[in-house]
Amino acid sequence: MKLYFTKTPRIFTRIFSNYTWRFSSDKKEIYLTFDDGPTPEITDFVLSELQKYNAKATFFCIGKNVEKHPDIFKRLITEGHTVGNHTQNHFNGWKHKTVNYLNNIETASKLIESKLFRPPYGKIKASQGKELIKKGYKIIMWSVLSADFDTSISREQCLQNVLRNTNNGSIVVFHDSLKASEKLTYVLPKVLEEFSKKGFTFKAIT
Numbered sequence: 001m002k003l004y005f006t007k008t009p010r011i012f013t014r015i016f017s018n019y020t021w022r023f024s025s026d027k028k029e030i031y032l033t034f035d036d037g038p039t040p041e042i043t044d045f046v047l048s049e050l051q052k053y054n055a056k057a058t059f060f061c062i063g064k065n066v067e068k069h070p071d072i073f074k075r076l077i078t079e080g081h082t083v084g085n086h087t088q089n090h091f092n093g094w095k096h097k098t099v100n101y102l103n104n105i106e107t108a109s110k111l112i113e114s115k116l117f118r119p120p121y122g123k124i125k126a127s128q129g130k131e132l133i134k135k136g137y138k139i140i141m142w143s144v145l146s147a148d149f150d151t152s153i154s155r156e157q158c159l160q161n162v163l164r165n166t167n168n169g170s171i172v173v174f175h176d177s178l179k180a181s182e183k184l185t186y187v188l189p190k191v192l193e194e195f196s197k198k199g200f201t202f203k204a205i206t
């Protein structure tokens with residue numbers, strides 16, 4: 001049994017309505033997001049694919065990876081994408097005290113200048129979310145999970161997760177990580193092609 005939803009149930013978005021789960025459905029716009037980078041080669045691959053379609057996206061970076069790969073991080077910004085904070089050490093909010101969680105985000109914020117935040121694993125305590133919002137952060141969740149991290153599904157299933165569930169205003173999660181790369185490199189070019197053909201544009205979250 002899978003322990004996640006590829007399409008976020010409406011009940012979640014109602015309960016946690018102070019978080020962003022999707023954008024307006026008035027326009028044919030899709031918000032692609034990439035978590036856990038920057039990662040050499042993988043993030044470069046993503047950038048060159050996005051460029052082919054003049055697509056913009058949002059990268060939720062891990063502070064420690066920005067430290068290791070500052071050049072790739074700079075490239076994200078110079079190519080017109082936006083970046084967000086994904087903690088310094090990929091902290092699971094449920095396992096950390098609020099003060100420690102916030103400190104870890106603060107450390108990452110010295111490297112990642114952004115008020116966008118995505119909690120690793122989507123796991124964040126209400127107290128942590130409240131404090132972040134107080135500090136001016138926007139907490140960006142998602143409406144479509146590609147599940148590119150799931151080694152038990154096929155590349156084709158991963159592609160179908162995105163093709164079936166994405167529509168106007170969707171926020172879609174991918175990972176520019178080594179673990180997800182086998183699926184990502186297969187799925188991303190097809191997603192860009194399919195939705196471009198249907199007249200969608202790809203926008204960065206600001």
Ligand SMILES: [Zn+2]
Nearest residue numbers: 035036120121
């Ligand atoms: Zn993550």
